[in-house]
Amino acid sequence: MQNPIKNIVIVGGGTAGWMTATALSTIMDGRHYNIQLVESDEIGIVGVGEATIPMIQRFNQVVGIDENEFMRETNGTFKLGVEFVNWGKRGDRYMHGFGRLGQDLATVNFDQYWQKMRKLGKAAPLEEYSITRMAAKHNKFMPATREHGNSPLADIVYAYQFDASMYARYLRKLSEKRGVKRIEGMINEVKQRATDGFIEAVVLKDGTRVEGDLFIDCSGFRGLLIEQTLKTGYEDWTHWLPCDRALAVPCDSVDDITPYTRATAHNAGWQWRIPLQHRIGNGHVFCSSFISEDEAANVLLSNLDGKAQAEPRLIRFQTGMRKQCWNRNVVAIGLASGFLEPIESTSIHLIQSTISRLVDFFPDSGFNPVEIAEFNRQSRFEYERIRDFIILHYKLNQRDDSEFWKACANMAIPDTLQHKMDLYKARGRVVRVDNELFSEVGWVQVFEGQNMPVDAYNPLVDLQSEADIHEYLESVRDVIRKCVDVMPKHTAYLDRFCNYRNK
Ligand code: FAD
Numbered sequence: 001m002q003n004p005i006k007n008i009v010i011v012g013g014g015t016a017g018w019m020t021a022t023a024l025s026t027i028m029d030g031r032h033y034n035i036q037l038v039e040s041d042e043i044g045i046v047g048v049g050e051a052t053i054p055m056i057q058r059f060n061q062v063v064g065i066d067e068n069e070f071m072r073e074t075n076g077t078f079k080l081g082v083e084f085v086n087w088g089k090r091g092d093r094y095m096h097g098f099g100r101l102g103q104d105l106a107t108v109n110f111d112q113y114w115q116k117m118r119k120l121g122k123a124a125p126l127e128e129y130s131i132t133r134m135a136a137k138h139n140k141f142m143p144a145t146r147e148h149g150n151s152p153l154a155d156i157v158y159a160y161q162f163d164a165s166m167y168a169r170y171l172r173k174l175s176e177k178r179g180v181k182r183i184e185g186m187i188n189e190v191k192q193r194a195t196d197g198f199i200e201a202v203v204l205k206d207g208t209r210v211e212g213d214l215f216i217d218c219s220g221f222r223g224l225l226i227e228q229t230l231k232t233g234y235e236d237w238t239h240w241l242p243c244d245r246a247l248a249v250p251c252d253s254v255d256d257i258t259p260y261t262r263a264t265a266h267n268a269g270w271q272w273r274i275p276l277q278h279r280i281g282n283g284h285v286f287c288s289s290f291i292s293e294d295e296a297a298n299v300l301l302s303n304l305d306g307k308a309q310a311e312p313r314l315i316r317f318q319t320g321m322r323k324q325c326w327n328r329n330v331v332a333i334g335l336a337s338g339f340l341e342p343i344e345s346t347s348i349h350l351i352q353s354t355i356s357r358l359v360d361f362f363p364d365s366g367f368n369p370v371e372i373a374e375f376n377r378q379s380r381f382e383y384e385r386i387r388d389f390i391i392l393h394y395k396l397n398q399r400d401d402s403e404f405w406k407a408c409a410n411m412a413i414p415d416t417l418q419h420k421m422d423l424y425k426a427r428g429r430v431v432r433v434d435n436e437l438f439s440e441v442g443w444v445q446v447f448e449g450q451n452m453p454v455d456a457y458n459p460l461v462d463l464q465s466e467a468d469i470h471e472y473l474e475s476v477r478d479v480i481r482k483c484v485d486v487m488p489k490h491t492a493y494l495d496r497f498c499n500y501r502n503k
Contacts, residue, residue: 003365005213012218013039016334018171025178040186051345052159071498074162075277080132086265094449097133099157115457140487226332233323241319248283252306259490268404290404325379385436388417396450428454
């Protein structure tokens, strides 16, 4: 080994801390490295990240998590997409479903044929060409199975919804089994090396000194090391994403458990609804310049499915990102690295991808600045592209019933997003740059769901006759309808394989 580091200290035991601990302890497998995690029960965790996107399956595979056990241990449910209510105009409803739309022909994307038929008034709603959207609509769920060959049933893309506190506890158990040492205590001092400002140790209230070579700051919004100690700086994006508070409250479930998250736009923000096996998680994300906390709480409480299980809890935040996610020997992961609001459930994914990037760029004691700069460049690219997708949800609204939504429709947006919108308007085309997170299909669904006008379609579509295109679209719809018919109810699937009462 070339001047390896030895001691890794993870500061924080929320979702970010324990995901990092689980991943690193799996990869390192007790060899050479010592991993310690410091957390303080007195501070606790933010505990509201409960909806995910499909890439989390990859994380679970890498760390060897069994899906059914994981669902039982976290009271989890399956998620096929996010339903958006009132986002284009009040009364509008659409879903950003995971996975594909239709079935691509050799040259031109499916949605281009759909654009043509829509212009002719001969296309069904976009959702009817998506297995995940139709399954969600009918409260059905099953995982994709290989034996279904080319059928849409072999292509059901899904994520999870789970109880965030149970998730952290579950990962803690895994990590401790794999050798991570947990240290309980409040850090009240951080020691830096005089020569270069690298962190040497954190000191707990009781005087315990925890030394390390690499520090991973998972301390949440406060950014104990990356910001409070290293003063790295924060780039503020509230001019694009103006919501700055959330009120969160769990409530009783009253109905079937839906296999999707819902985001309902209100007058000065929006409300999430995340169904779990034992309760529903809810929260009102809002902009404090347009609504008071009391009014926001009233809106939240009057839009619950069942009885509230607690008083709403207020969380303040500032959208944006740390100017560098890696500074000296500190890597910030989770809320310490930045915050994008949770409309598309991207924060846990950002934790996962930052861990994967850290593994790619894992340092030795030289902490090569060239590698750190590249790590920071990639982190920024990922954050900015997700940010653009989230801004689109706000910008592309036609609501004339609230000052907040009018301000969002009129705001200036990043050039990168403007370019995407211009291209879409021209010919319904989405250009995905490098490995940005959201797929073409994701963008198309939001553009269409929020009524983006489209001037034309790809002229190559006209190489097929209208009758052939019609037959093609109808056959896709028909196959999807038949597939959804044979799928089990989401609740039946959960009861059979993942019921939390069978832990
Ligand atoms: P935290 O959970 O805040 O953990 C910080 C840890 O640091 C704690 O263990 C604390 O004890 C420790 N700590 C801090 N200071 C000290 C100290 N001095 N000494 C010792 N220990 C210390 N993400 C999604 O993917 N999907 C969602 O649906 C979603 N919804 C969200 C809704 C809201 C309103 C918010 C605010 C966030 C949401 N997120 C969501 C984001 C998600 O909650 C976070 O990404 C995730 O919980 C990670 O948090 P964290 O571990 O970085 O920080």
